[in-house]
Amino acid sequence: MALPLARMGEEVGIVLSGASVAFAPIALRRDRELEVREEDLVVIYDHRLEDYYMLGVVRWITRYEPFLRRSIHNIYIEHPDALSIETVMPFTNAYVEIYGAICLNGKLCSSGQGFQSNIYAPTPGSRVFRLTNAEPLTEFLTVSSPVFVGRHKYSGWRLPLDTAWINYHVGVFGATGTGKSRLVAKLIQELISAGYKLIIFDHSGVDYVPLAKKLGIPVISASSVRIEPQILASIVTRMMGSLQSTQRDAVEVAAMCYAASAYGYNSSGQGRGAAIASECQQLTTGSVYRQKRLTQPSSQAGSNASGFDEFLGILGVVGQAFNLKTPTLAKLRLLARFSLPPELFDSLKTRGYEPRDIVEKALSSGAVVLDASDERDIEVKRGILASIASAVWEIISERREPINLGLVVDEAQNYACEHCGASSYALETIAREGRKWRFFIIVASQRITRDIKTSIRSNLGTVFFSKLQATGDLQELAGYLDLGKVTEASLAMLGRREFYVAGLMNPLRRPMLLRVDEVQI
Structure with a gap:
């Protein structure tokens, strides 16, 4: 032969x-x-x-x-x-x-x-x-479950990519105009066909929402997704800046208790929501506010009170429980008025989807696209992403079995950077721990070094890359992937939708130049 x-x-x-x-x-x-x-x-x-x-x-x-x-x-x-x-x-x-x-x-x-x-x-x-x-x-080639995103540029070979390694995470990097979103869209189509479940976070609402409508994938507005109370607390304290330890604790508790109130958690019910509501009630028991409802703690509260006013009232109750002095409480309220967008609190009452609902919908229907275009505040977007990741871990801890679920994050520089707060920590946890449960991430961004946190990018098992925005990015990739003799000169010759694929999903384990299939979005 x-x-x-x-x-x-x-x-x-x-x-x-x-x-x-x-x-x-x-x-x-x-x-x-x-x-x-x-x-x-x-x-x-x-x-x-x-x-x-x-x-x-x-x-x-x-x-x-x-x-x-x-x-x-x-x-x-x-x-x-x-x-x-x-x-x-x-x-x-x-x-x-x-x-x-x-x-x-x-x-x-x-x-x-x-x-x-x-x-x-x-x-x-x-x-x-x-x-x-x-x-x-x-x-x-030994490929257990192949998917195809394009052909080798010159030979026309449809290189099979091995999805057995998808749980080691994927990165897509390239300068503006290289076709990152088209590549991610093709990956989405192939992975759904291969039986994987995906939650796709569309930062701008124009990259994947049209594709979702074309493929019949459910689209959910991010403004209708609830933010986990503890993540809301993290967002609020982050926005308010440097606080002393006790002041920070009071603000965090007030934010969590307001979320419990806005979401309708009842202490007489069952589950985690009931426990949170019960804790919030006990916190103020014995104070001078014993007879006041936690949801209406201030003179401004009532049927016409805004969500932000209710939060300030709860902050006053909690501050009293923490023995904060009146001037300190006044300072916190002023700082909150200057730092926090009122719509953050007003919108909580209209958010009907629990993060777990999104995850369950993705597991049952195959994929869900979250349209984040109607959320103006980046901290809120980060909080929603972190809340969904937290809900996935909750399901994993209950089932104790691989979940075959991926979180797709385009414009990842907004969520995976060193200073991106809750979302960065959530993606880092998935990158480090998700592979055992086949819970993976696909992140796409223009840059590598500054856009993606070190502990995230160093755990990307497969990387697609085209022309890069900074010369140091290629050297950064070469630090944890075998890039062979691909150089900056090699990248300079690439056109639109032309990407190298390197890493575990590539059965050759060395960079191969692919021309990505055209995807109509």
Whole structure:
């Protein structure tokens, strides 16, 4: 048995002296040198290695001419018109970065037929074939549950991506205009078809909401999703800035108790909501406000009181319970009026979806898109994302089984940065702990170093990347992924919807250049 190289491609050159296990210098045939491009897939056939073919990509194509050398001045520089086709004798060399070997059950195959790491340096004179039809290679790859997002740019090979590694998280990075949202949309379609459940957080409401309507995916407005009381407390204290310990505690408790009131939690009921309401009532028992309802603690409270006024009233009750002095309470109320948007509290009463409802809907219907475009405050958006992540962990702790659920976050610089608060912590927890429960994240952003928290980006098992906004981003990726010899010059040649895929989902484990399928949104 042998690879049908004549049907898969064309012979373009030979291996030169100095080849190693990882790299092979090659000379290109003159009649083929203009057809070979960097990132071309090639197979090296060494007649000394029976049933063993080396697979790699072309790098560093260089044109030479024996007389027109850089270090020698010659007459043709002064008289270029004297040059002719017959006078110039150009030739082309390049390097092949060897990604691995295709083994056909020969005596050199250590693990049977299939794709494996290369352990041989090709012999000088070995033949080099440029692949124009690489589809036969698919049968040699071990991919348990493949998905396809695009084709290799030059050979047209639909590289299968292994979803067995999706739980190790995915990152999509590229400058504005590279087509990140189209790639994420294609991933969404493929993962849903493969049986995965997704919660898609659409920051702007224009990237995935139209796709959801086209695919019949439920769309839920973020303004209708409840924020967990403890996360609301974190948001409020974060907005109010530096507070002393006791003052911070009072503000957090007041925020949690207001959320319990706004959501209609009743101490006579059952479950966590009843427990929260009971705790809030007990907190004020014995104070001078014993006879006042917690939901109407101030003189401003009543049927026409705003949610913000109710919160300030609760803050007064809780502050008394914490033995805060009257001037301190006045300071906190003033600080709240200057720092907190009133609509944050007014909107709580109209939020009908519990975060757990969103998760259950995604698990039952396959996917849910959250339209965050109607939420103006970024802290609220972050709080909603963190609340949903918390609800997923709650379900996991109850069921104690893999959940096969992904959280898709585009514009991740707003949620996964070092200073993004509750959402950043939630994504970090998923990145570190989610793989055991097949709870994964897909984050997309323009930058890597500044946009994504270190503990999140270092746990991304698969990364798609195109042109990047900063030169340091490629070096950052190379710190925890094998990027081979991809350089800034490689990225500069990329067009729209052209991405390298590197990491665990790529069965070759080395960066491959894909042209992502067109997705109509």
